[in-house]
Amino acid sequence: MNALPGIYKPLKAKVENIIEESPLIRTFVLRPEYEFSFKTGEFIELTLDGFGEAPFTPSSSPLERDKMDVTIMKTGYVTDRLHQIKPGEILGIRGPFGRGYPLEKFHGKEVVILGGGCGFAPIRSLMYNLMAIRDKLKKVILCYGAKTPEECIYKPFVSEVRSIEKFEVYRSVDHADETWEEKEGVVTVLLDDIQVNIKESVAVVCGPPVMMKFGTFKLLEMGFGEEDIYLSMEKNMSCGLGKCGHCMMGDYFVCKEGPVFTYREIKDYPNIWD
Amino acid sequence: MKEGFHLSEAQWTHFLENHSEKYNIYAPVRHDKIIDYELINKVGAGEIDYNIPRPITPLKLFFLPVKENVTLDIGDPSRKNIIIGVPSCDLIALDLLDEIYLNESFPDPYYLYRRENTILIGADCYGVLEHCHCTSYGGNPYPTKNYDLVLSLLNDRVYLLGNNKKAEDFLDEIKSNTETSEVSDDDLENIFSKRKEIRKKLAEMNANLPDYKETSELIKEPDESIWEKYSKNCVSCGACAAICPTCTCFLLVDRPGFEKVRQLDACQYPGFSRVAAGGDHLKKLSERFKNRYLCKYVWKPEKFGSIACTGCGRCIETCIGEINKNELFVELASAVEA
Numbered sequence: 001m002n003a004l005p006g007i008y009k010p011l012k013a014k015v016e017n018i019i020e021e022s023p024l025i026r027t028f029v030l031r032p033e034y035e036f037s038f039k040t041g042e043f044i045e046l047t048l049d050g051f052g053e054a055p056f057t058p059s060s061s062p063l064e065r066d067k068m069d070v071t072i073m074k075t076g077y078v079t080d081r082l083h084q085i086k087p088g089e090i091l092g093i094r095g096p097f098g099r100g101y102p103l104e105k106f107h108g109k110e111v112v113i114l115g116g117g118c119g120f121a122p123i124r125s126l127m128y129n130l131m132a133i134r135d136k137l138k139k140v141i142l143c144y145g146a147k148t149p150e151e152c153i154y155k156p157f158v159s160e161v162r163s164i165e166k167f168e169v170y171r172s173v174d175h176a177d178e179t180w181e182e183k184e185g186v187v188t189v190l191l192d193d194i195q196v197n198i199k200e201s202v203a204v205v206c207g208p209p210v211m212m213k214f215g216t217f218k219l220l221e222m223g224f225g226e227e228d229i230y231l232s233m234e235k236n237m238s239c240g241l242g243k244c245g246h247c248m249m250g251d252y253f254v255c256k257e258g259p260v261f262t263y264r265e266i267k268d269y270p271n272i273w274d
Numbered sequence: 275m276k277e278g279f280h281l282s283e284a285q286w287t288h289f290l291e292n293h294s295e296k297y298n299i300y301a302p303v304r305h306d307k308i309i310d311y312e313l314i315n316k317v318g319a320g321e322i323d324y325n326i327p328r329p330i331t332p333l334k335l336f337f338l339p340v341k342e343n344v345t346l347d348i349g350d351p352s353r354k355n356i357i358i359g360v361p362s363c364d365l366i367a368l369d370l371l372d373e374i375y376l377n378e379s380f381p382d383p384y385y386l387y388r389r390e391n392t393i394l395i396g397a398d399c400y401g402v403l404e405h406c407h408c409t410s411y412g413g414n415p416y417p418t419k420n421y422d423l424v425l426s427l428l429n430d431r432v433y434l435l436g437n438n439k440k441a442e443d444f445l446d447e448i449k450s451n452t453e454t455s456e457v458s459d460d461d462l463e464n465i466f467s468k469r470k471e472i473r474k475k476l477a478e479m480n481a482n483l484p485d486y487k488e489t490s491e492l493i494k495e496p497d498e499s500i501w502e503k504y505s506k507n508c509v510s511c512g513a514c515a516a517i518c519p520t521c522t523c524f525l526l527v528d529r530p531g532f533e534k535v536r537q538l539d540a541c542q543y544p545g546f547s548r549v550a551a552g553g554d555h556l557k558k559l560s561e562r563f564k565n566r567y568l569c570k571y572v573w574k575p576e577k578f579g580s581i582a583c584t585g586c587g588r589c590i591e592t593c594i595g596e597i598n599k600n601e602l603f604v605e606l607a608s609a610v611e612a
Contacts (some may be wrong), residue, residue, distance in 0.1 A: 007380055008344040008526065008534045050530035054550065076550035092532045209553055235555075236547050238526055241380040244539070245523030246547060249555075251573035256379070271555035 007241060010047045010092025011036065016067070017087055021153035022146075025118055026083060027059060027071045032093055035065040040129040041100025041122060041232065041260045045240050046070060046082075047092030054078040055097075055237040057259070059121035061128035068093075071121035071153070097240035098259050101126055101204065101230060103133065109202050110138045112194065112224075114215045116145045116187050116207025120153050122232055123206050131164060139166045141194050145187025145211070149173050149180045170194065187211060188218045198223045206232040213273040216263055226264035233259050233266070277445065278423075278435030279454035280461065286432040289452055290319035297393075300336070301358035302329045311357070324359065324427035325400040327415075328586055332519035333357070333364035334371060337388045338538065344526075345533040348387050355392040356444075358425065361586070363408045365396055365420040367519035369580035374522060384536075393444055395434075396421035398469055402476055405587025407600065409476040411486040413584055416469045426465050433457060433465065483600055484607045486581055490571040492606045498560070500609060504602045505563035507595030508542070514589035515540030515566065520574075520582045541565050567599065 013036075017029040038044070043057045054076075060069035074083040085091075111130060115123045123142070130140050142161070146152045152171060161167050170190045172183035183190060187207070203224050205215045212231060219229050235247035235254040242256035250269040252258060266272050281289075290299055291314075299314040301322040309323055310330045336357060375385035396417030399406075408415060417424045422441045426433040435457070436445050448454065484492060515521040516538065523546075525539040539546065542562050548554040556562045574582035590598045 006345065007382070008536070010532045012532070047528060047532060049532055050528055052528050053526060053534075073550075076552075079550060208551070234549055234553065236549050239524070241382075242377060243374050243380070243382065243522075243524070244526065245541065246525075246539075248541075248547075248569070248573070250568075251577040271561075274553055274555040274557070 008094070008239075010045070010053075010094045013068070013091050013093050015085060015087050015089050015091060018085075021071060022151045024074045024151070025071060025153050026074075027069050028082070028085075028091075030068045030070060030091065030093070031066065032068065036068060036093065036096075037065050038062055038068075038096035039100040040103070040125045042096035042098050043237065043240075043255075043259055044068075044070070044093050044095035044097070045237070046078075047094070048078060048081055048085075049090070049092065051081055052078040053092075053094075053238070055240070055255070057122035057125065057232065059124045061132075062125060063128070063132060071118060071124075073118040095240055097237070097255050099257060101129075101260055103129065106130070106202055107133075107136045108138065108200075110196055110200055111140045112191075112196055112201055112203045112219075113140065113142045114144075114187060114191070114203065114205045114207070114211075114219070115142065116211035116215075117147070117151070118153070119207030119211070119232070120144060123204065124154055124157060126204065127161060127167075131161075131167070134164070134166050137166065138197075138200065139168065141196060142167070142169045143172075143187060143190035143194065144169065145172045145174070145190070145207075147174045149177055168194075186214070188214055191218055191222065202228045202230065204230045204232075209234065209273045220263070226267060227262045229263040231261055231263060231266070233261055233272070235259075277442065278433065278457055279445070279449070280431045280433045280457055281448070281452050281454045283427060283430050283432050285452045286448075287319040287322075289448055290314055290322075291316050292451070294319070297354050297356045299356045299358065302326055311359075314358075322358065324425065324432075325397050326359070327399045327401045327403045327406055328361035328363060328588070329359065330517075330588070332367070332517060332586070332588065333360055333394075334367065334519050334522060336392065337371065337375075337385050338522055338524070338536075341535055341537045342384060343529070343533055344384055344536045348384060355388070356395065357392060358395045359397040360394050360417070360421065361399055362396065362414055362417045363406075363584040363586040364519045365394070365417050366408075366413050366581065366584045367586075368420040370520050370574060370578060370582050371522060373578040373580055393440060394420070394422045396424045398424065398426050398465065399472055400468060402472065402479070403587060403591070405590040405598075405600070406476060407480045407483055407585035407587055409473055409585070410480045410483045411581055411583060411585040414469070415472045415476060426468070428461075428464055428468070431455075433461065480600075482604050484603050486571065486575075486583070488607070489603050490575065492603060492610060493564075493567055493571050495606070495610055497609065498564075500602060500606050501564045502560045504597055504599075505560040507593075507597050508559060508563050509595060510542050510544060510559055510562065511594060512540035512542040513592045513594065515542055517588040517592050519584060519586055519588075520570065521566075541569065 237255040247254035399415035
């Protein structure tokens with residue numbers, strides 16, 4: 001057999017720019033060698049040549065085909081090394097993989113988005129997409145939390161979103177300083193203040209596991225339906241093809257049937273928040 | 275079983291020896307207590323052990339090598355593989371492997387290539403090993419699916435019965451080289467009665483073992499104490515998964531030049547499900563231990579409808595902690611009943 005379809009072979013992508021979002025979080029602006037399209041919420045596998053591969057959900061608009069942003073927190077083997085690379089270097093991309101956000105189900109609804117830390121990355125991509133379809137939405141409320149003001153990412157993006165009709169952004173930090181003019185406390189406190197018609201709403205949660213857990217419980221308490229809460233699950237997605245088994249959560253391959261699940265789909269599986 | 279014939283064992287051996295350059299022929303050979311597949315070359319065909327219970331190596335390793343670069347072109351396409359003496363437990367396992375590796379959204383080209391270029395000659399088991407339990411899980415000690423031909427050696431005659439077009443071509447090739455005889459009704463009767471005898475033996479020796487469905491329900495029981503007790507002897511070596519005909523999880527290892535090497539892996543190893551910031555839903559050994567059974571008896575059958583334990587018993591035979599999952603299930607069943 002000669003030319004094999006390369007389901008394991010990455011597409012090369014040049015790092016055009018690196019944006020420092022916070023001390024631990026950087027956005028890598030990638031230009032793939034061919035046009036690359038994805039749906040919001042789907043993920044890619046990013047390869048550091050000869051070193052390792054890790055899953056990330058792009059943070060840029062899915063409507064852009066020639067360029068893709070990937071926002072990465074320095075937190076492990078591959079990401080530590082990614083934070084050392086310079087513009088001009090070549091990375092590899094496989095994908096897109098999985099099931100993203102079902103935007104058609106958001107039509108006619110209010111969308112409440114709860115994000116924490118680097119969980120803003122997939123959410124930013126989602127929000128770019130929601131901006132493009134805002135005629136079909138009632139409103140979009142983003143509640144975002146970080147540990148400190150310094151760790152709040154995408155500051156220019158937040159200012160941009162605040163000027164858009166139907167879009168609201170609320171932020172909190174665990175530990176405020178004198179420069180902080182917004183809320184202090186864990187991100188779920190923001191939910192106490194929002195004006196939302198829960199019957200006509202869907203919720204999206206993305207962030208560190210403990211924040212997703214308490215965020216989800218709070219949304220349930222507020223009256224959101226289990227099938228209306230969309231969670232972006234983080235498991236050890238490796239092959240992306242529903243084969244290698246590392247991301248199995250019960251009978252789901254998170255890489256294929258996820259990473260976006262409704263709470264109803266996964267609530268009965270063991271250790272979902274670990 | 276459809277078309278076929280029989281020939282003398284000597285002629286069959288001669289045929290294999292003459293074709294050992296055209297095909298890669300693998301067949302079970304006994305070395306002391308161990309029976310395993312060997313590559314048959316010009317002189318080795320007389321050593322083959324026919325109709326023995328399963329060889330030690332699971333069939334999966336012919337399709338999913340322990341290590342393989344999955345970014346390079348596949349090797350020499352001119353030689354087909356023939357695997358002789360594949361037991362039914364390994365053939366049934368192909369249902370699940372095909373579900374995963376030939377899944378229509380991402381068919382794996384390497385697996386597909388090997389499946390297509392292999393002739394599988396299944397064999398009736400004319401013996402049982404201590405831990406064989408295929409009949410408890412709906413299987414039989416003779417090939418019923420996923421084989422191209424089935425072989426039975428009775429009274430120095432090799433009976434070959436084909437199951438599909440691939441088999442037909444191969445049978446024609448044998449016929450044009452050797453003297454063959456038609457299979458009579460009496461011959462078939464002999465084959466069937468031998469099958470019945472072994473089936474009965476297996477059913478008797480595993481009479482206490484819960485069946486597959488029951489096992490699935492037992493595993494869902496909330497009591498964790500039995501799992502903790504049995505996992506005390508587990509050292510996470512992963513031998514159970516390595517030797518299992520249906521365990522096919524793997525790791526992708528990066529090599530320079532954006533190459534990837536697929537290496538078989540196991541959920542029994544620490545870190546199998548660890549993510550970047552340290553989260554790991556299989557951190558505890560007892561959770562990993564149970565995970566493998568949840569996967570085999572609950573999740574995989576729910577997801578794919580194919581069974582994920584075919585009762586080959588290799589995991590029991592291989593475990594250095596002497597963990598016998600069948601004893602575990604019998605104990606679990608009696609604990610639940612009590």
